[in-house]
Amino acid sequence: xxxxxxxxxxxxxxxxxxxxxxxxxxxxxxxxxxxxxxxxxxxxxxxxxxxxxxxxxxxxxxxxxxxxxxxxxxxxxxxxxxxxxxxxxxxxxxxxxxxxxxxxxxxxxxxxxxxxxxxxxxxxxxxxxxxxxxxxxxxxxxxxxxxxxxxxxxxxxxxxxxxxxxxxxxxxxxxxxxxxxxxxxxxxxxxxxxxxxxxxxxxxxxxxxxxxxxxxxxxxxxxxxxxxxxxxxxxxxxxxxxxxxxxxxxxxxxxxxxxxxxxxxxxxxxxxxxxxxxxxxxxxxxxxxxxxxxxxxxxxxxxxxxxxxxxxxxxxxxxxxxxxxxxxxxxxxxxxxxxxxxxxxxxxxxxxxxxxxxxxxxxxxxxxxxxxxxxxxxxxxxxxxxxxxxxxxxxxxxxxxxxxxxxxxxxxxxxxxxxxxxxxxxxxxxxxxxxxxxxxxxxxxxxxxxxxxxxxxxxxxxxxxxxxxxxxxxxxxxxxxxxxxxxxxxxxxxxxxxxxxxxxxxxxxxxxxxxxxxxxxxxxxxxxxxxxxxxxxxxxxxxxxxxxxxxxxxxxxxxxxxxxxxxxxxxxxxxxxxxxxxxxxxxxxxxxxxxxxxxxxxxxxxxxxxxxxxxxxxxxxxxxxxxxxxxxxxxxxxxxxxxxxxxxxxxxxxxxxxxxxxxxxxxxxxxxxxxxxxxxxxxxxxxxxxxxxxxxxx
Numbered sequence: 001x002x003x004x005x006x007x008x009x010x011x012x013x014x015x016x017x018x019x020x021x022x023x024x025x026x027x028x029x030x031x032x033x034x035x036x037x038x039x040x041x042x043x044x045x046x047x048x049x050x051x052x053x054x055x056x057x058x059x060x061x062x063x064x065x066x067x068x069x070x071x072x073x074x075x076x077x078x079x080x081x082x083x084x085x086x087x088x089x090x091x092x093x094x095x096x097x098x099x100x101x102x103x104x105x106x107x108x109x110x111x112x113x114x115x116x117x118x119x120x121x122x123x124x125x126x127x128x129x130x131x132x133x134x135x136x137x138x139x140x141x142x143x144x145x146x147x148x149x150x151x152x153x154x155x156x157x158x159x160x161x162x163x164x165x166x167x168x169x170x171x172x173x174x175x176x177x178x179x180x181x182x183x184x185x186x187x188x189x190x191x192x193x194x195x196x197x198x199x200x201x202x203x204x205x206x207x208x209x210x211x212x213x214x215x216x217x218x219x220x221x222x223x224x225x226x227x228x229x230x231x232x233x234x235x236x237x238x239x240x241x242x243x244x245x246x247x248x249x250x251x252x253x254x255x256x257x258x259x260x261x262x263x264x265x266x267x268x269x270x271x272x273x274x275x276x277x278x279x280x281x282x283x284x285x286x287x288x289x290x291x292x293x294x295x296x297x298x299x300x301x302x303x304x305x306x307x308x309x310x311x312x313x314x315x316x317x318x319x320x321x322x323x324x325x326x327x328x329x330x331x332x333x334x335x336x337x338x339x340x341x342x343x344x345x346x347x348x349x350x351x352x353x354x355x356x357x358x359x360x361x362x363x364x365x366x367x368x369x370x371x372x373x374x375x376x377x378x379x380x381x382x383x384x385x386x387x388x389x390x391x392x393x394x395x396x397x398x399x400x401x402x403x404x405x406x407x408x409x410x411x412x413x414x415x416x417x418x419x420x421x422x423x424x425x426x427x428x429x430x431x432x433x434x435x436x437x438x439x440x441x442x443x444x445x446x447x448x449x450x451x452x453x454x455x456x457x458x459x460x461x462x463x464x465x466x467x468x469x470x471x472x473x474x475x476x477x478x479x480x481x482x483x484x485x486x487x488x489x490x491x492x493x494x495x496x497x498x499x500x501x502x503x504x505x506x507x508x509x510x511x512x513x514x515x516x517x518x519x520x521x522x523x524x525x526x527x528x529x530x531x532x533x534x535x536x537x538x539x540x541x542x543x544x545x546x547x548x549x550x551x552x553x554x555x556x557x558x559x560x561x562x563x564x565x566x567x568x569x570x571x572x573x574x575x576x577x578x579x580x581x582x583x584x585x586x587x588x589x590x591x592x593x594x595x596x597x598x599x600x601x602x603x604x605x606x607x608x609x610x611x612x613x614x615x616x617x618x619x620x621x622x623x624x625x626x627x628x629x630x631x632x633x634x635x636x637x638x639x640x641x642x643x644x645x646x647x648x649x650x651x652x653x654x655x656x657x658x659x660x661x662x663x664x665x666x667x668x669x670x671x672x673x674x675x676x677x678x679x680x681x682x683x684x685x686x687x688x689x690x691x692x693x694x695x696x697x698x
Contacts, residue, residue: 085141088141088142091131091145092145094128095149095152098124098125098128099148099151101121105117105159106155106158106159110162110163115202115205118159118160118163119205119209122156125153129149132145153211153212153213156211157210157211157213160206163206164203164236167202167206168238168239168241168242171199171200171203171239171242172242174196174199175196175245176246178192178196180280181246181247193283197284197285199239200242200243200284200286202239204237204240205289205290206238207235207237207238207239210235237303239284240296240299240300241303243284243300243303244304247272247304247307250272251268252307254268262326265311265330269304269334270334270341273342274341277300284296297343297344298344298345301344305349308349309349309352312327312331313352315327316353321360324357325361328361331348331352331353332403332404332407333403334348335348335349335403335407336402336407348407348409350407350409350412351409362422365397365419365423366422369393369397370426373390373393373427373431376389376393377390377434380439380440383438383456384456386434386435386438387431387460387461390464391463391464394424394427394428394467397424398424398471405476413483416480417484420480420495424496425496425499428468428503429502432461432464432502435457436457436510438457441453447518447522447525448567450518451515451518454511454515455515455571455574458507458512461503461506461507461511464503465500468500468503469496469500472494472496477494477495477496481493507576507577508583512580512583519564520588522563523588523591523592523595524595526559527560530556530557530560533600535610536600536604536610537605537606538610539609539613540609541613551616553616553617553620561620564621568585568624568626571584571585572626582627582628582631585626589625589627589633589635589636590633590635592622593618593638594635596614596617596618596639597639597642600614601614605695605696605698607697607698608649611643611646615640622636637679638681641675641679641680642688644675645671645677645680646688646691646697654671654674657689658689658693660693663693666682666686668682671685672685
């Protein structure tokens with residue numbers, strides 16, 4: 001207590017303490033009761049658990065427990081486990097019975113079997129597999145069932161195989177004796193054909209009854225799906241094996257010796273299929289038994305290929321590179337032939353080739369292509385026909401590789417990309433390098449010969465460029481471009497995109513500019529005497545009575561006309577892009593305008609005849625370029641307008657434009673309207689007017 005106030009309230013404080021004590025006592029009592037209740041519940045749970053262990057191993061025991069303790073969650077779970085275990089045991093008992101039955105059937109003579117016996121046995125096995133619970137109780141129970149199941153399937157398939165071998169051996173002999181695949185089988189009896197068809201259908205059905213070892217606990221629907229498989233993968237289709245036996249016998253007879261050329265194997269195959277494929281379909285197809293024409297078409301080829309596959313496998317193990325190359329070439333051609341001629345879409349011979357052998361083949365083809373390229377380009381004297389020879393080489397390589405490209409086999413994508421990169425892209429890049437560096441001229445060359453060589457290079461590059469563009473549009477290269485774009489997140493228009501860009505740069509920049517520069521030098525050389533003319537102000541030339549224009553070419557320009565005509569004719573004869581040809585001519589026109597303006601017009605005085613002669617000479621030279629009439633050249637139009645301004649000297653009606661004060665203003669809007677000036681700049685107009693008043697136009 002701290003003060004008198006606390007002392008006066010002491011009764012209230014005592015009452016508060018008593019209340020707190022009573023509440024604490026109540027809480028302690030509740031806690032003791034709760035702990036006693038928990039102990040009772042634990043004891044009860046332990047009792048129930050022990051009773052479940054003692055009596056919950058079957059459905060009846062679980063029902064007694066449910067009646068005594070109610071619907072406990074643990075009892076529901078336990079019931080599911082018991083049901084699964086019971087089902088599994090029933091399946092094991094059923095399989096044990098079938099296992100004993102298989103042991104008995106194995107001892108039975110094969111002659112006593114019929115197809116119905118196997119179908120009944122197959123149905124019982126599938127029923128047994130279908131009743132197995134999806135989740136077993138324990139791993140040991142599942143393992144026990146799995147071992148028994150595998151054992152039963154193995155025994156069943158072994159019995160089926162023994163029966164199939166017995167029946168197919170007899171069928172093999174019947175087919176050999178019938179000679180169905182020879183010209184002797186022309187008008188067979190109806191009974192014989194029906195017998196062969198029926199036997200084939202029976203063997204086919206027997207093949208369908210095969211059970212895969214991974215049967216497991218698949219559903220009945222899955223079992224049916226797999227047992228009816230007709231793709232020949234994982235088990236033998238015995239009827240087709242027998243159908244192909246005649247070919248196998250013939251093939252072995254003809255090619256038992258190793259001295260036969262590889263090509264003859266595949267030619268023999270082609271001839272046999274050509275003669276017998278559709279005959280086989282007509283004889284053996286039986287839609288009611290599942291042997292459709294499509295199935296016979298695909299599987300007959302598949303089984304006829306088997307001895308070829310065996311021969312290919314043995315040959316692939318040889319270390320002789322030449323033999324391997326020939327073999328792969330034949331494999332590619334054969335798979336293409338099977339696809340295009342016989343419409344076979346099954347597994348081809350190319351699937352037998354390993355990665356190691358593909359690497360060897362590609363290395364060989366790359367070396368061969370490079371060697372042929374060197375032969376085309378090693379001699380500078382062969383430059384004139386190099387592009388034609390190179391395109392022939394590209395066509396030859398592509399035709400050779402086309403069967404390889406046509407094979408729809410995902411594992412080959414990598415090797416297709418390698419051939420594109422190492423052969424086509426590499427060779428086209430190498431050819432451009434060759435063109436840019438080759439020099440086929442001798443030491444006594446002329447400048448005109450050097451120009452023609454550059455023109456020829458442009459034509460060669462364009463020819464190969466067009467071939468590259470054509471290649472890039474082929475389906476295989478479009479497909480490979482998509483593959484690269486998808487795997488590398490790129491947006492290439494073509495795998496040849498960089499090569500195409502290099503070719504375009506070489507043509508549009510390097511060679512185009514070089515041609516313009518070389519023609520400019522030749523033209524300048526021929527214009528040397530023309531530049532020396534100094535009589536423009538005293539000329540008296542014949543004029544056209546209709547328009548007052550000069551009609552005779554200056555004698556000093558004749559040689560230039562002849563040279564330019566010859567060069568332009570050569571340019572026009574080239575197989576080059578029209579755009580490049582027009583750009584060259586347009587640049588030449590700019591050069592000609594510059595020569596006439598800077599080297600003649602600005603350096604001489606002119607009278608009216610002189611201006612007319614100047615314009616006539618210019619137009620004569622310009623016309624040789626044969627530029628389209630609709631094409632507009634700024635410099636050319638400006639030169640024409642400049643001449644019109646200079647001729648103002650002789651226009652008595654517009655002499656006001658020659659007033660020095662007017663010229664000094666630099667505002668020539670009205671003058672432009674009168675003379676229709678569109679291109680000539682005001683500074684050029686001003687300069688021309690000053691030339692007139694300063695006496696340069698007389």
